[in-house]
Amino acid sequence: MKKDFIAVADYPAEKIQELLDLAVTLKTEHFAGGNKPIFKGKVLAMVFQKPSLRTRVSFDMAMRHLGGDALYLSPSEIGLGKRESIADVARVLSGYVQGIMARVFAHDHVTQLAKWASIPVVNGLSDYNHPCQAMADALTVYEKFGNLKGLNITFIGDGNNVATSMMHISAMLGANFTMNSPEGYGLSEQALQVGKKLAAQSGSEIRIVKDTVEAVKQANVIYTDTWTSMGQEAEEAERLKVFAQYQVNADLVNKADPKAIVMHCLPAHRGQEITDEVADGPHSALFDQAENRMHAQKAVLVEVMGEN
Numbered sequence: 045m046k047k048d049f050i051a052v053a054d055y056p057a058e059k060i061q062e063l064l065d066l067a068v069t070l071k072t073e074h075f076a077g078g079n080k081p082i083f084k085g086k087v088l089a090m091v092f093q094k095p096s097l098r099t100r101v102s103f104d105m106a107m108r109h110l111g112g113d114a115l116y117l118s119p120s121e122i123g124l125g126k127r128e129s130i131a132d133v134a135r136v137l138s139g140y141v142q143g144i145m146a147r148v149f150a151h152d153h154v155t156q157l158a159k160w161a162s163i164p165v166v167n168g169l170s171d172y173n174h175p176c177q178a179m180a181d182a183l184t185v186y187e188k189f190g191n192l193k194g195l196n197i198t199f200i201g202d203g204n205n206v207a208t209s210m211m212h213i214s215a216m217l218g219a220n221f222t223m224n225s226p227e228g229y230g231l232s233e234q235a236l237q238v239g240k241k242l243a244a245q246s247g248s249e250i251r252i253v254k255d256t257v258e259a260v261k262q263a264n265v266i267y268t269d270t271w272t273s274m275g276q277e278a279e280e281a282e283r284l285k286v287f288a289q290y291q292v293n294a295d296l297v298n299k300a301d302p303k304a305i306v307m308h309c310l311p312a313h314r315g316q317e318i319t320d321e322v323a324d325g326p327h328s329a330l331f332d333q334a335e336n337r338m339h340a341q342k343a344v345l346v347e348v349m350g351e352n
């Protein structure tokens with residue numbers, strides 16, 4: 045049966061850890077000049093309903109490094125679900141290429157693509173989650189701390205797609221996850237339910253903490269993301285007001301563990317959710333995360349598109 049990568053929680057924790065170890069191996073091979081052409085003759089179609097820098101370039105480079113190729117299909121080009129139904133796009137692409145990576149608005153669009161395609165589908169962000177980002181972030185934490193088990197990971201800000209996937213991967217790998225958001229902007233009930241189940245399995249905790257300083261005390265990782273995600277532009281003015289007290293700045297970082305790292309999936313809105321001082325400071329892991337997108341996604345692509 046073909047494999048997809050729609051959510052980290054679709055895989056057992058052991059498989060996620062195995063993929064992180066594979067990412068470390070592929071990263072080492074890459075820097076030693078030893079990329080293997082395992083995707084020779086294979087093409088990944090990259091379908092976008094939203095803009096992207098990291099997702100687009102890191103998937104493209106991952107395919108090229110491993111001897112394959114990638115095709116960029118812009119939002120206006122194929123009009124997923126508008127010009128043509130998702131089921132038809134999925135079946136047409138299945139006849140041309142060997143895999144699909146899709147960035148969509150409604151999560152249902154990526155699950156529909158996976159349902160109708162006879163080739164693997166990888167979720168490159170939906171309004172619900174961002175599993176490839178979580179893989180890169182877990183890889184970054186793994187490299188910095190050697191293990192996720194027992195770490196305290198605190199997310200400050202919006203309970204969005206990135207927060208959801210980060211909660212799930214943290215819970216799977218045994219890290220405690222703390223969420224700090226304004227009233228009404230927390231994680232969805234659905235995301236929390238999945239997270240709590242995963243945390244119970246690994247013996248970790250999920251905490252919702254109202255006070256920002258309390259939330260970062262003893263944090264090994266402080267994570268933040270934009271206050272206004274793609275598609276929410278009309279709410280921006282309101283969100284700027286609601287989130288004003290949730291900025292990750294030097295004062296806040298100084299309340300965490302002295303060795304804490306600060307993470308952000310990027311693009312950053314400097315001066316809003318994160319200050320320049322923190323984004324460019326000694327605790328920042330921002331550009332390691334960005335680079336790790338490429339290494340982590342190679343492991344995901346090998347899992348779903350490689351030969352078994």
Ligand code: CP
Nearest residue numbers: 096097098099309310
């Ligand atoms: N972090 C991330 O997904 O970046 P892009 O939106 O640039 O792909």
Ligand code: NVA
Nearest residue numbers: 204206273274310311
């Ligand atoms: N939460 C952000 C992530 C961007 C990579 C968004 O969905 O716009």
